[in-house]
Amino acid sequence: MTSTSPAATSATPAPAARPRRHRPAAGPIPDFDVVIIGAGSAGLSAALVLGRCLRRVLVCDGGAPRNAPSPAVQGFFTRDGTKPAQLLKLGLHELERYATVEVRTARVTAIVRQGKQFELTAEGETGRSRTFTARKILLATGVEDELPPLDGMRELWGTGVLHCPYCHGWEVRDQPLAVYGQGKTATGLALLVSRWSRDVVVCTDGPGNLTTNARRRLRQQGIQVREEPITRLEAGPKDSVRVVFETGEPLARRAVFLHAHQHQRTNLAELAGCRLTSKGAVWVDKNTQTSQPGIYAAGDTTPGTQQAILAAAQGAQAAVHLNEQLTREECPK
Incomplete structure (x- = not known):
């Protein structure tokens, strides 16, 4: 056992130096x-x-x-x-x-x-x-987002017109849905949306530019395609949407999805x-x-x-x- 002198016990230890917080290298200090x-x-x-x-x-x-x-x-x-x-x-x-x-x-x-x-x-x-x-x-x-220049599209954006099934698919599940677009983009989105609903219609607003294989894949999932030009989108009851075509019957949907x-x-x-x-x-x-x-x-x-x-x-x-x-x-x- 070692002994300690009175002087050593009474002395106050020097405080440990506090590390200085990091500072930028030499040069003007930014705001x-x-x-x-x-x-x-x-x-x-x-x-x-x-x-x-x-x-x-x-x-x-x-x-x-x-x-x-x-x-x-x-x-x-x-x-x-x-x-x-x-x-x-x-x-x-x-x-x-x-x-x-x-x-x-x-x-x-x-x-x-x-x-x-x-x-x-x-x-x-x-x-x-x-x-x-x-x-x-x-x-x-x-x-x-750059929305298509279609009457009613901007007014219904975020309520009846939606951009992401991961964000909004659950809220409109098991209800009639539509997908707006053409080509591979519309095909992929429609197949994805069919996860949430068995009633999905692709609205191409004119020629859909769909390949034979794309049409086959859509048909296998029971997804219809309507290629008539669209006149406008109208608000329906409870945030639903009515797709109005130049010819043919209007289409009532709970929501329309698109990749803008x-x-x-x-x-x-x-x-x-x-x-x-x-x-x-x-x-x-x-x-x-x-x-x-x-x-x-x-x-x-x-x-x-x-x-x-x-x-x-x-x-x-x-x-x-x-x-x-x-x-x-x-x-x-």
Whole structure:
């Protein structure tokens, strides 16, 4: 047993040095570590993860999300059936506890690379523009749907006209359904929708451009095809739809599904020089980084299946990659 001198026992030990939090390498200190452009499921999810990493984050909220007309967000774990606006409200509320995260109503209009940082210009609610700097950018701006120029299509979008059977098929199960479109797209969607209903009709609005094999596959599943030109869609009782043709009897359906063409909601990715896929999505690598170093993307902006829960997951994934890349830059070998 060793003895200890009185002097040793009475002395107060020196406090351990507190490690200094990571800081960027030498150079001008930016306003934010990450600027997230877009406040939908992907953007808010990313902000949550980055806030928990003590990152200085700005979320630029550019307006209503793509699913705003939808009556509910379906298939979202713990939030099945929640209204889109309520889901985002809950997400914004959760961010309030993270002091390093700021949310602004602002539309980013320009991104300029300045060395290892970026300068962004954003227009606020009053129309006044201001600039700020960031080490990294996450694009979560989403897409807009290009609906066919058919009377009633836009008015019924999200209620009687639906885009995703995974999102809305259960709500209209076992009821008469229609699929709008031509060629392989309509064939594939009709076969998918037949999972939810045995009464499915493909409405091609003119020549369907269906191969002999496609017609055979549809026929095997009891799916009819109507190729008469369509005059309009009318609202029926309880959110149902009435398809009115130029000739022939109208078709009463509970809902009409279609795969609408899409385009990026903003041209920021293109202006920043980010690579786009042949379908117009923003290309990303396995770490969710675009072809431009320092610019990341998540959610419907990128290729792949589009669902709110998947966008949220991609936002979280992007946040992890962003934090780890920032950490590598702050802790060089």
